[in-house]
Amino acid sequence: MAGIGKVIFRIMIAIIVILVLLIALIIGIGIAGSKITIAVTGVYTVGRISNDVILGCTFIPDTTQTNNIQWEKVGTSGVVYKYENGKSLLNDQNAAFKGRASLFLGEIINGNASLKLTQVKLSDAGTYRCIITNSKGTGDDTLTFKVGGYTSVSVSSPSNDTLRCSSSYWYPKPNVTWVRDSGANITNVTIKTSFPPALNNLTDVTTELSGAQLDVQYSCLIHTELAQAVGVSMLTEFGLQTTSELTVFNCTDPLAATYLSVWALLLCLLLGSTHH
Structure with a gap:
């Protein structure tokens, strides 16, 4: 009888462990589900050499919390621009963009994460990624930026x-x-x-x-x-x-x-x- 009792006891313990794991899994899924992927939209852009340009990026903002923004150029080290907790963090900024990149800080709360580049160079052409993080979750999009020269005739x-x-x-x-x-x-x-x-x-x-x-x-x-x-x-x-x-x-x-x-x-x- 004692042996049967031990078996039943072990089965009950196993069932309890399985139930606990299932509950933990359900809770984890629920927490993960509360973090949605933010819809972020980048805009294909053409820039003229030596002119200023705006790389468009819009997102669904959290109007009550900080919206963190990070711009990267695919294939290059460092960031193009980083805005986090209400401040610009440019310690890791790629040297090619120092003094040339900026955001429209007053428009971030409206979902505008567009990047302004001044004095555009041929080397600026490439693929850029706009990454948004806030209490709603995280999202990103990429855009193509092409650079050339052209004037009216x-x-x-x-x-x-x-x-x-x-x-x-x-x-x-x-x-x-x-x-x-x-x-x-x-x-x-x-x-x-x-x-x-x-x-x-x-x-x-x-x-x-x-x-x-x-x-x-x-x-x-x-x-x-x-x-x-x-x-x-x-x-x-x-x-x-x-x-x-x-x-x-x-x-x-x-x-x-x-x-x-x-x-x-x-x-x-x-x-x-x-x-x-």
């Missing part, structure tokens, strides 16, 4: 049948295209394009079309994967008419943006010509 007419498009400070070296009217092929013209070097590995662009006809619209497109400058021009008996636009491809479909910008410029020029 100016259009002139150095002779009666010649159109010239000029634009400065491009990187990488852009492609140049001329189109007629709504994209029709150009014939019986001569096109010459040059790329004079500029400072900081940038390049200027000058392209000329000779043999332009009166009252015909011509468009020069100076473009890279990051931006496009479009100049639309038309020689008339009243003189040269021009309009231009610079489009930066801060979107997922740069080709669509290209067509829209060209059509908008063509329409603008056409409406302007009807006023004579």
Whole structure:
């Protein structure tokens, strides 16, 4: 009997241990479940060399507690920027970002963790991670930051049948295209394009079309994967008419943006010509 009693006692102890473990597991799951993953959204960004830029990052804030923010650049040591317990902690900041990175401190409570970078360099391009931690939990997102050079285009007419498009400070070296009217092929013209070097590995662009006809619209497109400058021009008996636009491809479909910008410029020029 004593042996049976010991067996029953051991079984009961095992059952109790299992129950305790199950309860602990349930409690652990409950505690873990109270910590949610914060929704964080980073924004694809294109920056221009030597300009300032904002790398966008938004999140769901805790308006009653501190929201900690950490920015990192993938593949580099140290942090880009760190904000913790209401203070900026920059002891571990990567040397490349010292004095150039900042947050909009007054906007953190509204869920704005965007990072401002001043005097953008080519070396700043890369993948960045925005990490948010507060009483609600932790979340992060990555964004791609691309850097280039681009400026708007100016259009002139150095002779009666010649159109010239000029634009400065491009990187990488852009492609140049001329189109007629709504994209029709150009014939019986001569096109010459040059790329004079500029400072900081940038390049200027000058392209000329000779043999332009009166009252015909011509468009020069100076473009890279990051931006496009479009100049639309038309020689008339009243003189040269021009309009231009610079489009930066801060979107997922740069080709669509290209067509829209060209059509908008063509329409603008056409409406302007009807006023004579």
